[in-house]
Amino acid sequence: MLKDLDTKLDDAATQAQVVGEKVINVLSRPYELAGHVYHSTPSLGITLFDGQKNSIDDLLKQADLAMYQAKAGGRSTMRFFSSEMQTVMLHRIALEADIRKGLVRREFALYFQPQVDVDSHVVGAEALLRWNHPLDGVVTPSGFIGLAEDTGLIRPLGLWVLEEGCHQLERWANDSARSHLTLAINVSAHQFNDARFVDQLLDVLARTGANPNRLKLELTESMLVSNVDEVAAKMFALKARGVGFSLDDFGTGYSSLSYLKRLPLDQLKIDQGFVRDILVDPNDAAIAKMVLALAKSMGLAVIAEGVETQAQREYLYRIGCRAYQGYLYGHPMTIADFELSTASNLAAVQAPQALLPI
């Protein structure tokens, strides 16, 4: 705690900043421990107070919050607590409580968006999470997934998604017109990195009776950068049971192409960010072509997401893409709407193949 700062807030802040910079400079110097040189990137949070209007706890919370902002701001830096920060924090706390309640009250639902083949026949769906909020109506994931990940709530939420998705697969398995449909489920990094993930999914598969061959997990590149070996081990364990893998938002992350070889992937998903302007932006078109060439050389399938127009679809077809998903074929919708709107457009069910004695 710095005492005897100037009574003018601006000047007090400047004085605190000068001290803060000194602290950061000193802590940033490399230091030696047991013969190894260590570097640290300290983050500093500062809150100014006058008198005893706030409790010690509150002040520490404010400084803590400012420190997290400093971390988010790139480390080796400092931030001052502000009342806007407080507003954001209170909003997050309320939202977190709301998500917990929503789980108990069964306010979450899966929507289904068709995935089609080269003949525009529906071959499967991607499950997309929605929150039927009692006040706000249908909320899309951008409004809550980030916080759910930060707070760990993504684990119960993600488990619910797997459970619900597998139940749906099992229902389709008993419907001769739909037994061939696959279901893609998004899995967040936090969820996949949980040591219990493989067991949990196998347990859900066993309990629901869903066919693992119809299940495709969508992973994102960001989860592969840090611990490829661990991710690969989990993927191989699930792959051995028949579960498939698609790499979502491909091309948007910090791809190290070398990891692709080490993972048992089935499909790359061209991100909608490249599809949007594929007809007008040569860079986007080049990336889409690169994804297709890469997939071909590695024996992987490709699906393009965010396909909105016939022209985009034609272009994708010309460069070799044979599977599509996007508003052109259907928005994400409730299961009732999905089954109704795709009923006349399902891919023909393949006749069961006979095993011939050799």
Ligand code: C2E
């Ligand atoms: P994503 O997996 O890349 O999903 C694609 C997003 O694009 C979805 O947004 C979908 O509604 C939207 N979309 C589909 N077709 C089109 C199109 O033609 N044009 C445009 N402009 N957009 C299209 P949504 O449903 O809001 O989901 C956003 C993200 O939230 C998803 O991105 C996924 O990363 C995440 N998410 C959704 N459901 C789950 C879930 O169950 N678990 C986890 N961990 N993440 C989820």
Ligand code: MG
């Ligand atoms: Mg996805």
Ligand code: MG
């Ligand atoms: Mg995507």
